[in-house]
Each structure stands twice: as structure tokens, then as C-alpha cells.
Amino acid sequence: MLIVKKFGGTSVANKERIFNVANRCIEDYKKGNDVIVVLSAMGKQTDVLLEMAADINPNASKRELDMLLTTGEQTSVALMSMALHSLGVPAISLNAFQVAMHTTSVSGNARLTRIDKDRVRHELEQRKIVVVTGFQGISRYDDYTTLGRGGSDTTAVALAAALHADACEIYTDVDGVFTADPRIVKDAKKLDEITYDEMLELASLGAGVLHNRSVEMAKKYGVQLVVRSSLNTSEGTIVKEEVKMEKMLVSGVASDKNVVRIALVGLEDQPGVAFKLFRHLANHNVNVDMILQSIGRSNTKDISFTVTEDMADVAVETVERHRSGSLKCQEVKVNRNVSKVSVVGAGMQTNPGVAARMFEALYDANVNIQQISTSEIRVTVLIDREDTDKAMNAVHKEFDF
């Protein structure tokens, strides 16, 4: 069997944890399996590196940031390989160049495009445990790239897909996927199983337990995932196409504080305005999330949308640049004090009333809703950021997991 095991930052935060991971890998290896281990940077090392960069230059280029951040993962794979050697097991660490993990050239948010399989296969054939850097790739210009925060999960799934692994296990610091972030909602419950679609929604809406692109890729290539704790041997959560259980009305609640709302007030009410706005934003690689357009009145309309914090400045600059040209509007309002809270569940496709129950729970908790968006299997509201945890708990309680 070929097993891909991915361990996050807390799971390799110190010497003891590194040896704990090494031993878990050796257990599988000694049963005759081929083992690939994907690692994140130790502990909060990525944050530490980002702080160091900001201290030197608050406007550091994304290319240099990637160059810096990739050292985090490189440290952990080298140390892990040394730990395995010290336990008498053959192992080799490989970075994105050595594997070759090709990505697009978008620094800080690159997408994996192709993985060379020869080197990894060769090392596995030598009966080595192969320890691979998560989160990083190389661009067509031979520059390091990174896949976005939390991106090591995606590295693991991509390797599992490319090499047709028999199992892909994501080890983290909680026991699996819960009905809400267990650090925010104390009585959140662990799920035994969840579908790709529900997990994708939860991950995209702020449930940081899995990188959303890892779920997207797992679904695309049919890679079944197990999310479990690196600190105990409990069973974890299986992420797959269909689940055995009857579809749950709501499978989870998620929140995301990484949101900024931008509103263009008093736009001309003519065809093509939305097209021009979102085309300009797309040209600057700005990913737009919740979009709201008001009903036109006296020949004007308003459009508001949300973006992630790191994209807010680019988005505002883009809008301002076109204000005197193709995007005539009276005012541009920016609100950085917002967050999103969402409920997700495949069961809501056939059961009306989920949105009403969510809104009632928010009303009872005295939380004001600024904007709403929905899909077949989710309802999202935009609220004041300071209400986030209160809203999460109120909504979670309403659905009585």
C-alpha cells in the first residue's frame, strides 16, 4: 500500500512531536507499506517568518515572501528525515524543486499544475520514507511559490492523486472535522463522515481544518481523505463522495474573519456596470466573494462585494482607478470590521426553513445581518466582526447537533 500522511505545524512543533510523527510513520513502513510524509512548518514558524519580513519591509514583494516562507517547511522535512535516520529507518527529505512540484506563477497563492513522479517513485523503490515539504511549489521561472495559508493539505492530496496512493491521512491538532471550530464552540461534535461538497463549503467558509483547494482536488480525483489527530489514535473523520448516514440537515457551522466589504454606492444603472467592475477586479487577480446589487432607483444602483483582507487594498485601488472612467459612482465605502458566519448541510436542499432558523437564532442573540448569500447547501451572513463567536454559538445551538 502507498500511504500519504500529512502533519500540520502543531504536530511537528518540537523534538518530542517530531519523534512522535516519525514513530507513526515507521509503524506503517514496518508493515511493508510505502510512506510519503508531507509536513508543514514547525509550530507557528510561518507566522514568525511573516513577522520578520514585515519588520524589515512592510511592503515586501510576494516573490521574496515566498522565498522566505519555503524555509519553514524545508526545516521540518530535514529534521524529520534526521529523526527517522536516528531511529534506524531509511528516509529522504525533498523540497518542491527536488520532487518537482510545478505551479502557476501567482506568488503567495499558486496552484499546483503538475507533479513529477519519478524522483519520489525512485526513492520509494529504494524503500525510503519520503518526506516532502508541504505548501510550496516552483513556477515556470524556477521561482519558489506557495499555495496559500494552510496549503500543505493540498500538497498531500496532490501527491496522493498523482501517485495513486491507497490512503491520504491528514493529521492535525483536533480529532477530526467538527460541527464547528471546537475552539469557538465548546460543545461542537466530531463528525464520522462528511461529503466532499459539504467539506468544500465548510473549508471555503472558514473551517481552517482543511485547505479548501485540497478538498476540491480530493473530489476531482476521488481521493478519500481521513482527518485525524496526531496526538491520539481516535478514528477521525472520513471525507468522501457519499456518506452512509442519512443526509444531515446541517453538518456544520463555520466563521471567517478574513473578510472586507467594499461597496460602490450610486453607480450608473446601465447594462455592463457589473461586468466592468468584476472584469477590472479579475484582471488584478482579486477573488470576489459575496456580491450584492441593489435594485436600481433614480438611475443609480449600489454594488457591494467582499474580498479577503490581503486583497482589500488592491481591490480598493482598482475601483478608485476606474472611478473617473468606466465605474462612475458617488462613493466607495470600505468596512474592515465584518465577518462571515455560515451553516452548511446537504439536507437543506430538501428541507425548507434552515435560513429562517438561522436568522431567528441570530435575532435572539441580537446580531444584526448586513448581507446574505446562499447556495443549495449553505446560508452565509455577513455580520459585525465582534459578534462572530456569539453568532457561531447561537447558530450552533439552534441546530442542536
Ligand code: ADP
Ligand atoms: P494544521 O496545522 O494541522 O494544518 P490547522 O490549524 O490548519 O492545523 O487546522 C486545525 C484547526 O482547525 C483546529 O485547531 C481548529 O481550531 C480549526 N477548525 C476550524 N473549524 C474546524 C472544524 N469544523 N472542525 C475541526 N477543526 C476546525
Ligand code: ASP
Ligand atoms: N505552513 C503553512 C501555513 O502556516 C502551510 C500549512 O500549514 O499548511 O500556512
Ligand code: MG
Ligand atoms: Mg492546516
